[in-house]
Amino acid sequence: MAIIKPFKGIRPPQDLVEQVASRPYDVLNSAEAREEAKGNEKSLYHIIKPEIDFPVGTDEHDECVYQKAAENFQMFQDKGWLVQDDKENYYVYAQTMNGKTQYGLVVGAYVPDYMNGVIKKHELTRRDKEEDRMKHVRVNNANIEPVFFAYPDNATLDAIIAHYTVEKPVYDFIAPGDGFGHTFWIIDKQEDIDAITKEFAKMPALYIADGHHRSAAAALVGAEKAKQNVNHTGNEEYNYFMAVCFPANQLTIIDYNRVVKDLNGLTPEQFLTAVSKNFTVEEKGTEIYKPAGLHNFSLYLDGKWYSLTAKPGTYNDNDPIGVLDVTISSNLILDEVLGIKDLRSDKRIDFVGGIRGLGELKKRVDSGEMKVALALYPVSMKQLMDIADTGNIMPPKTTWFEPKLRSGLVIHKLD
Structure with missing residues (x-):
């Protein structure tokens, strides 16, 4: 069963939300954050990317930078740019992209659920990235940014959410840059709060969709605080961390998708011949070709697009990892033909989120920066959940979720 609780969110006043809200800390670098926050003292980047308040080149992991985050968080509250709700609520956060809206519940997720596997992961985390976010949580004593969870479909929750989303939202704005819509409601009726808590209690698992490092950091800090508190009861706010559950x-x-700098010493003809051992290769011409389904890949090389279809017997449908197109392409093209053994560390490969479109792959190759591009059919939520349920880990750079959660709509304090 998944344990959740409502919390007293810290939020911007309605008229300031567009100034405060920002992209998540990990989708842009310091220079981009500096640019986006220019002239806006209320931008959340001053809390989640506080190095922007220091001279260019300041190490973002310097202790003074973390301290600045805490100072700014306090200042935002002192100035009324962030205000805590009087009572514990759940919240509805809706995102609209390309005319499609998804509705998430903002909740306090339970730290022990993360530790005991009720909250399931599908990615490995890096200790240095965990530690960075742990410092940020510790110094602010808050989850400034949410993590992104998925839950099994639930008609009761759909009905409760629908009851609120017909009302006027607290926030409703289009984010600059991507044009995605962000809408927000407060669930404050006690009977609805109780019903949501009960429905989650029936769920065998929740799934981290995006934000594995934030989840790990939040849970580890919560566990730390529990250990340090001699009067720990299990009811303290630090036993929970903020998640948006869809x-x-x-x-x-x-x-x-993948782009690679060279063909590992092969000519284009030799490369295509090597690939054809495990794939049916069809030339598609100069028009962009998008993978048509599972086990079909799109390859761009020397100004031409190719369809690659994995031959029967080259993958195992009964292996939740082996059946993934990312595994097939990693094993049979990147490793076997191009000699790329470690996707995490090999400098010859780069990754391009599908939100940029396949035109971005063409651009990277045509510019001469890269030699070949490989586009994959996206993983399904069912595949992700199957992998998490079986205790497996996705290969690196497998999932890309859009739209990303906007940070700064609500914050969860740990006390």
């Missing part, structure tokens, strides 16, 4: 059937995983 029904799995509303989520879309976008393709996550």
